[in-house]
Amino acid sequence: MSSAVDPATAAVVKKPRKARGAMRRLVSDPLGALGLGLIVVTVLAALAAGLLPHDPVKLNPMVRFAAPGAEHWLGTDNLGRDLFTRMLYGARIALVISIGATVASLLVGLLFGVLAGFGPRWLDSILLLLMDAMKSVPTVMLALVLITWTGPSLWAVVLVVVLVNGPTYARIVRTQVLALRNAEFIEAERALGAGFLRVASLHVVPNIIGPLLILAAMDIPIVVGIEAGLSFLGLGVRPPTPSWGTILFDGFSYIRDSIWMVVAGGLPIVITALGFTFLGEALRDTFDPKLAKR
Amino acid sequence: MLSYLARRILLSVAVVLTVIAALFAMMHAIPGDAVRTALGPRASEAMVEAYRVKMGLDQPVLVQIWRFFSTILQGDLGSDAISGVPVARIILAQLPDTLYLVAGAMVVAVVPGIWLGVMSATHRGSLFDRVTSVLSVSVMAVPSFVIAIYLLLIFAIHLSWFPAIGAGEGFADRLHRLVLPSVALGLAWIGYIARILRASMLEVMGENHIRTARAFGLSERRIMFDYVLRIALLPTITVLGMGIGQMLSGAVFAEIVFGRPGIGKLVYDSIAARNYPIVVGTLLVTTGFFVLVNLIADLLIAFLDPRVRNVVSR
Amino acid sequence: MSLDASDPVLTVSGLTLSYDIPAGELKALRDVNLSIGKGEIVGLVGESGSGKSTLMQAILGLLPGAAQIRSGSIRFEGQDLTGLSARQMRGLLGDRISVVFQDPMTALNPVLTIGRQMIDIQHRSKLSRREKRARAIEMLARVRIPDPESRIDRYPHEFSGGMRQRVAIAMALMAKPALLVADEPTTALDATLEIATIDLLRELQSEIGCAVLFITHHLGVVAELCDRIDIMYAGEIVESGATGAVFQDPRHPYTQLLFGCDPAQIAEPMRHLPSIGGNLPDLTAPLPGCIFASRCPRADETCTTGHPADHKAGQSDLVRCHYPLAPRLEISA
Numbered sequence: 001m002s003s004a005v006d007p008a009t010a011a012v013v014k015k016p017r018k019a020r021g022a023m024r025r026l027v028s029d030p031l032g033a034l035g036l037g038l039i040v041v042t043v044l045a046a047l048a049a050g051l052l053p054h055d056p057v058k059l060n061p062m063v064r065f066a067a068p069g070a071e072h073w074l075g076t077d078n079l080g081r082d083l084f085t086r087m088l089y090g091a092r093i094a095l096v097i098s099i100g101a102t103v104a105s106l107l108v109g110l111l112f113g114v115l116a117g118f119g120p121r122w123l124d125s126i127l128l129l130l131m132d133a134m135k136s137v138p139t140v141m142l143a144l145v146l147i148t149w150t151g152p153s154l155w156a157v158v159l160v161v162v163l164v165n166g167p168t169y170a171r172i173v174r175t176q177v178l179a180l181r182n183a184e185f186i187e188a189e190r191a192l193g194a195g196f197l198r199v200a201s202l203h204v205v206p207n208i209i210g211p212l213l214i215l216a217a218m219d220i221p222i223v224v225g226i227e228a229g230l231s232f233l234g235l236g237v238r239p240p241t242p243s244w245g246t247i248l249f250d251g252f253s254y255i256r257d258s259i260w261m262v263v264a265g266g267l268p269i270v271i272t273a274l275g276f277t278f279l280g281e282a283l284r285d286t287f288d289p290k291l292a293k294r
Numbered sequence: 295m296l297s298y299l300a301r302r303i304l305l306s307v308a309v310v311l312t313v314i315a316a317l318f319a320m321m322h323a324i325p326g327d328a329v330r331t332a333l334g335p336r337a338s339e340a341m342v343e344a345y346r347v348k349m350g351l352d353q354p355v356l357v358q359i360w361r362f363f364s365t366i367l368q369g370d371l372g373s374d375a376i377s378g379v380p381v382a383r384i385i386l387a388q389l390p391d392t393l394y395l396v397a398g399a400m401v402v403a404v405v406p407g408i409w410l411g412v413m414s415a416t417h418r419g420s421l422f423d424r425v426t427s428v429l430s431v432s433v434m435a436v437p438s439f440v441i442a443i444y445l446l447l448i449f450a451i452h453l454s455w456f457p458a459i460g461a462g463e464g465f466a467d468r469l470h471r472l473v474l475p476s477v478a479l480g481l482a483w484i485g486y487i488a489r490i491l492r493a494s495m496l497e498v499m500g501e502n503h504i505r506t507a508r509a510f511g512l513s514e515r516r517i518m519f520d521y522v523l524r525i526a527l528l529p530t531i532t533v534l535g536m537g538i539g540q541m542l543s544g545a546v547f548a549e550i551v552f553g554r555p556g557i558g559k560l561v562y563d564s565i566a567a568r569n570y571p572i573v574v575g576t577l578l579v580t581t582g583f584f585v586l587v588n589l590i591a592d593l594l595i596a597f598l599d600p601r602v603r604n605v606v607s608r
Numbered sequence: 609m610s611l612d613a614s615d616p617v618l619t620v621s622g623l624t625l626s627y628d629i630p631a632g633e634l635k636a637l638r639d640v641n642l643s644i645g646k647g648e649i650v651g652l653v654g655e656s657g658s659g660k661s662t663l664m665q666a667i668l669g670l671l672p673g674a675a676q677i678r679s680g681s682i683r684f685e686g687q688d689l690t691g692l693s694a695r696q697m698r699g700l701l702g703d704r705i706s707v708v709f710q711d712p713m714t715a716l717n718p719v720l721t722i723g724r725q726m727i728d729i730q731h732r733s734k735l736s737r738r739e740k741r742a743r744a745i746e747m748l749a750r751v752r753i754p755d756p757e758s759r760i761d762r763y764p765h766e767f768s769g770g771m772r773q774r775v776a777i778a779m780a781l782m783a784k785p786a787l788l789v790a791d792e793p794t795t796a797l798d799a800t801l802e803i804a805t806i807d808l809l810r811e812l813q814s815e816i817g818c819a820v821l822f823i824t825h826h827l828g829v830v831a832e833l834c835d836r837i838d839i840m841y842a843g844e845i846v847e848s849g850a851t852g853a854v855f856q857d858p859r860h861p862y863t864q865l866l867f868g869c870d871p872a873q874i875a876e877p878m879r880h881l882p883s884i885g886g887n888l889p890d891l892t893a894p895l896p897g898c899i900f901a902s903r904c905p906r907a908d909e910t911c912t913t914g915h916p917a918d919h920k921a922g923q924s925d926l927v928r929c930h931y932p933l934a935p936r937l938e939i940s941a
Contacts, residue, residue, distance in 0.1 A: 031428065132305070133312035136588075137581045138543035141561075145577045148565050149320065225437035229547065232439055233562060252443055252551065255451060262447055266440045277435035502714040509668055509709075510702030510729040510779070520728070524719050600763040601718050 025286050032282025038275030042268070046091035054082035056089040057240040065258040075260035077250055083264040086242035091268060093243045097154060098223040101161035102216050108166040109212075113173020114200045117181060124174075131167035139164050143226065147235045157236045161223050168219075169212060176208045210287060218280030221273035228269050244269050298596060306589045311363075313581050317574060318362050371575035376567065381575035385557060389579075391461055392556035394468070395548060396541045398476030403483035403537065408530070410484065411491025415526075416518060418496060427492075430485035439547035442478035446551055449474055459553035475548040483537045490533050495526040528595050535591025539584030615686075616643040617787050617819040618667065623680035625666060632892045636662045637843045638899070640680070641918065641926065644787065644836075649813065649820040651830035651851065653866075654840030657888050660823050663840070664791055666690075667821070668707060669697035685786060702729050706780035710792040712772035716764040722748075722775055723760035729779055747778040751808060770801040774808065781812050788813070788820045794829065806833055827867070831855060839863050842888050842899045846928045853923030859932050860924075861904045898930065905937060 026032045049056075054072075060080030068075045074083040116127040134142075143160040150156040180186055180203055189199055230236030231245025232252075239246050244265045251261030353361070365372070371381040410430070414423040433441075450458040462471040498504065499522055507517045546558025557576055564572040596602045625637040637659050644650045654660045665671045667682055669689060682689040685704065689697065701707075709715040717725055726744035733740060741760070748756035751774040764772055773793060780788055790809070794802040810833060813820055822834055830837050830851060837854050839847040839862065847860040858864045889895070889902055897912040898904070904911065910930050921932030 129308060129312055130316075133309045133316060136309045136585050137313060137577065138540050138584050140540075140543040140546055140558075141577045141580045144543075144546070144561055144565060145317075145573055148570060148573050221435040221437075229437055229439055232547070233550070235565070248440070248443060252446075255443070255447060259447060262443055266443060269440050270436050273435040273437070274432055277431050281431055502709060502711060503717040505670065506707075506709060506715045506776075507717065507728075508670055508701070509707045511698040511700070512702075512728060512731060513698070516728070516731075521717055521720070525717075599719060601765055 026282050029282045029285065031278045032286070035275050035278025035280070035282060038271050039279060042091050042095065042272050042275060045088045045268075046095050049085070049088035049092055052082070052085045052088065054085040056081065056085045056242045065254070067258075068260060074264050075258065077247070077261045077264075078254045078257070083247070083260055086247055087244070087264040087268055089242040090244040090247060090265070091272075093237055093241065094224050094227060094268070094272060097157055097227045098161075098220050101158040101223055101227075102165070102220060104158055105162045105165040105219075106169055106212060106216055108162050109169025110173050110200075110205065112166065112170040114177055114204060116170065116174040117177025117204075118200070127170070127174075131170055134163060134167045139226075140229075143230055144233075144235070147230065152230075152235045152238060154237060157227050157230055160230070161226055164226070165216075165219055165223070169215070172212065172215070173204065173208055177204055180204060180207070214280060214283045214287060217276055217283055220276040220280075224269060224272050224276070228265075298602075299593065302589060302592055302596075306585045310582060310585055314363060314366055314578070317577070318359060321574075366578060371578060372571040374569060374571060376569060381571050382579075384572060385560065385575055385579050388555060388557045388560045391554060392542060392545050392549070392558060394472060395475055395479060395545050395554065395556060396538060398472045399480030399483070399541055399545075400534070400538065402476045402480030403487055404534070407484045407487025408491060408527075410488035411495065411530075412518070412523065414488065415492045415495035415499065423492075426488060430488045432485070433481050434485040434489075436482070437547075438478050438482060438544060439551060441481055442475065442548050442551040445474045445478050461554045471552070471554075475545075475552045475554060478548045478551070479541055479545060483533075483541075486533050486537065487530055491526060491530050494529045495522055498522045498525045525599075528599055531591050531595050531598075532588075535588045538587045539580075542583055543580045616645045617648075617685065618642075618644040618821070619681075619683045620663070620667070621681055621683070623663075623666065623682060624678040625662060625671075625680075626676055626678060627672075627674045628676065629674065629892070634892050635843060635894055636675070636891060637666070638894070640843075640845055642838055642845060642848070644819045644821055646786075647813075647817045647819055648836060649810075649822060649834045651834035651837045652821060652823045652840060653825060653827065653830060653837060655825060655888075657842075658840045659843040660840055661791070662843075664707075664789055664821070664823055667789060668701065668705065669694070699732075702785075703732055703783050704785055705787045705789065706783065706785040707789040707791065708773070708776050708780045708793045711796050712769050712776055713796065715776055716772060718764055721761050721763055722767070726760070726775075726779055726782065729782065732783075743782065744778075747782050748775065750812070751775065751778040753778075770797055770805065773797060773801075773805055777805075777809060777812065781816055781818070784816050785818050788818050790820060790822045792824050792826075793822075795824070795826070802829070809833075839866070842894075843891060844899050844928060845926065846900065847924055848926040849924035857922045858924070858936075859921045859927040860900075860929050861906055861937055862900050864937050865905075898928075900929075906931065906934065 027036065058081065060076070063072070063076050063080045064078055066072050066076040066080070072082050072084065074087060077083055077086070112127055112131075116124045119127075142163060146160055146163070147156045150159065177200070186199055186203060227236055228243065228245035228248065231243040232249045234246075234249070236245060237243035246265075247261055248265030248269075251258075251263075251265050255262060369382055371385070373380055374384060410426050414420075414426045417423050446458060450456045456474050457471055460471060462468040504517060504521060507521050512521070543558065543561075545556055546562055548554070549556040549558040550562055557580070561573055561576045564570075564576075620640055620642040623637055623640040624635070627634040627636055640659075640663060642650075642652075642663070652660055652663070662671075662675070665675070666677065667684075667689065669692065671677075677690050680690070684700070689700075692700075716722070720728075723741060723744055726747070727737060727740045730740045730743065735743070745756045745760055748760060753759050753771060753774060759767075764775075767775060773796075777793070793809070794805050797805060806829060809820075822830070824830060834851050836849065837851045838845050839854075839860065841862050847854060847858065847863045854863065855867065858867055889899060895901070895912065897910075897914060898907070898916050901907040901911040914930070916928050916930045918926045918928050919932040921927045921929075924932075
């Protein structure tokens with residue numbers, strides 16, 4: 001009695017609906033509107049980061065641990081850097097990495113899902129086993145070991161995200177491909193010589209992209225968490241680049257001296273994570289009522 | 295039953311072997327000399343040569359693969375690159391502290407999670423249900439290390455209700471110091487459990503046999519606990535299995551923030567010290583643990599659900 | 609409170625019920641009259657969506673939250689069930705009123721043994737657990753479950769469909785109820801099992817002497833088993849009477865269409881109601897006239913403007929039609 005509703009099967013029956021009506025329903029859901037609002041705030045913050053007068057990395061030992069005021073809205077950190085500025089620059093890193101890594105995971109998931117679904121039986125089995133194996137390594141451990149070898153960098157964070165989320169997406173795509181594989185019109189097209197890439201891009205992707213994107217939106221908090229978490233451990237974004245994770249680590253190190261670093265590093269993580277979660281939930285409720293009933 | 299058991303165990307073994315193989319491939323495929331990576335850039339030529347022979351890296355690849363697998367499967371995870379102490383022993387020494395933490399987090403997660411799940415399923419659509427639903431997804435979304443730091447800030451530093459650092463001495467003290475890290479690690483799982491339990495209870499409550507029970511005038515209380523929950527808890531066991539497995543390595547954040555010993559802290563320190571055998575060993579131990587816990591959860595469900603139990607025995 | 613021996617066990621009178629749905633108010637039952645005498649077997653026939661299940665749920669007090677009883681009463685042994693609290697209703701269910709549901713595959717709890725479920729439903733009894741178990745075994749033997757002493761500790765999925773339905777019948781009759789509601793109990797079974805199950809039901813019914821409300825769309829079963837028949841259409845009972853009489857001379861056009869023109873057809877096992885043209889009317893906004901007017905070949909202006917009253921006509925006790933005495937429709941096959 002598996003209780004998991006397979007988004008792939010839901011996708012088969014679904015047809016794109018009037019987008020405007022859906023958008024209205026989405027925003028009329030208070031949680032969806034709140035989620036959207038939080039994300040807009042984050043995006044605006046990322047865009048506005050460059051407009052601020054302070055330099056996010058320049059040290060200013062004269063004003064260490066300053067309290068919030070007119071000059072430094074959120075105070076300064078242990079090295080005298082303006083926390084508000086660093087927080088906004090952190091939004092850039094968080095958004096670029098989480099969206100970039102999610103897109104990369106989706107592409108990898110699509111590729112491997114299509115390969116597993118259309119490929120020969122042995123390839124399917126091998127890929128399935130690999131996906132299972134990947135899912136069997138606890139997320140944090142996978143990240144730690146990978147970065148031990150690659151060294152800390154932005155790319156390592158992206159790689160971790162792809163390895164963590166890619167298999168989930170690949171499985172969904174594979175299910176969809178298997179469902180379509182024996183459909184008559186696909187067989188006809190293949191008989192006419194259509195390559196599997198053509199079939200995949202014409203039939204599989206349009207069918208699956210909606211549920212996949214909803215799932216991806218709901219996964220973004222995890223990705224933000226991975227980036228911030230690895231940066232917190234000193235394994236992601238390297239200092240002095242401002243990441244919420246590194247700000248939070250500095251704040252943790254000097255937690256008895258000032259609470260403002262912890263606020264500047266932690267609050268935006270909470271805001272972004274909640275924003276994407278609420279939006280994802282509302283998206284799912286709006287576009288996938290089958291899932292919403294649960 | 296036996297064939298199901300065999301198949302399920304076989305799959306777990308295959309997964310573990312695949313992870314080991316992937317690890318081997320990774321150690322050999324990455325650019326640069328694995329030995330240089332392992333010993334660090336300052337190692338002398340003689341040290342490198344000695345290490346190569348010691349690790350069997352001068353042997354043909356097939357021999358290396360064989361040795362790699364056979365030593366790991368014998369429980370030999372290699373030796374600490376610095377002290378030479380067997381990795382397995384180092385990890386085992388740190389494991390209990392992490393397991394206490396995971397157990398604490400489980401208590402934090404399970405008791406309120408089940409209560410919230412049952413209450414929101416039985417009061418579906420109420421204000422309570424809606425608030426619980428929002429809170430559930432919220433705690434699931436916020437990373438545990440953020441929660442850990444705020445807990446530390448509020449309850450240990452500002453309110454001083456709990457000590458900030460360390461695992462403590464003696465039962466009461468240890469328990470006291472276990473509270474905050476357990477909450478940090480377990481909070482998100484309250485949401486996971488409440489959500490899955492609510493969903494599966496609603497599913498079961500819609501089933502025909504519940505209508506039958508009502509038609510015989512059984513009390514709602516009895517129907518909920520004996521007839522609904524008994525079935526609805528089964529998917530929750532799967533989530534718990536995942537939870538225990540993930541927490542074991544997710545504990546690294548709580549261990550660092552609250553200055554506790556444990557395998558998370560061990561890995562963190564080992565990465566900083568470039569002590570690779572320990573990192574790899576911990577990965578293998580936690581993965582093995584993860585696979586094992588999920589296997590146990592699946593077998594437990596098969597045992598508790600007579601439908602599975604009997605279908606697979608035929 | 610004195611009860612006359614000739615008083616009916618159950619009397620539904622003027623029951624009107626609607627569901628609150630987003631589109632408005634769905635009038636699922638309108639002015640429903642139905643009565644079941646002591647020890648009588650009454651067949652309730654109607655196509656899907658005719659309101660049979662709603663009527664059953666109303667009698668059992670198992671209506672969903674969106675359902676609202678607007679008027680009318682359901683009198684059972686002198687009590688109006690519509691006025692009972694959930695707690696009082698629970699007191700009757702499984703004791704004075706029992707039910708056998710349609711699908712034997714899903715009607716029993718899959719993770720509890722048959723014995724556990726049969727012991728649980730005796731929750732009002734003061735017997736010890738052991739005595740309850742003995743009663744359950746005895747009851748299983750009476751519905752001809754082979755080897756009941758060991759079977760009682762098995763789970764539902766270890767029984768065949770026919771056996772499960774017999775277990776359900778055993779559970780329903782264990783408390784010797786005054787009224788058994790049987791909701792299409794044989795629909796899910798194949799023809800041979802169906803006959804055996806009906807025979808068993810009749811045998812136990814005559815032993816216990818309970819009244820039965822038998823909900824079905826199988827006309828053959830009604831002809832075989834029931835003393836009386838009630839025909840339901842779109843939330844109304846359109847014709848009611850003694851089974852033989854109604855089969856012989858149906859008075860309502862819907863009944864006539866249902867039975868078709870060939871009386872010989874009736875005895876044939878008919879697994880589904882014969883389909884007649886058209887669809888059920890929209891029950892969120894019923895027209896003022898006869899509910900059947902849109903499908904009735906004989907409908908005239910009277911039918912579309914005025915709601916017909918219940919008439920006694922021919923041998924039928926109730927015919928909700930403006931022309932209950934009109935000659936039978938010529939129905940071409």
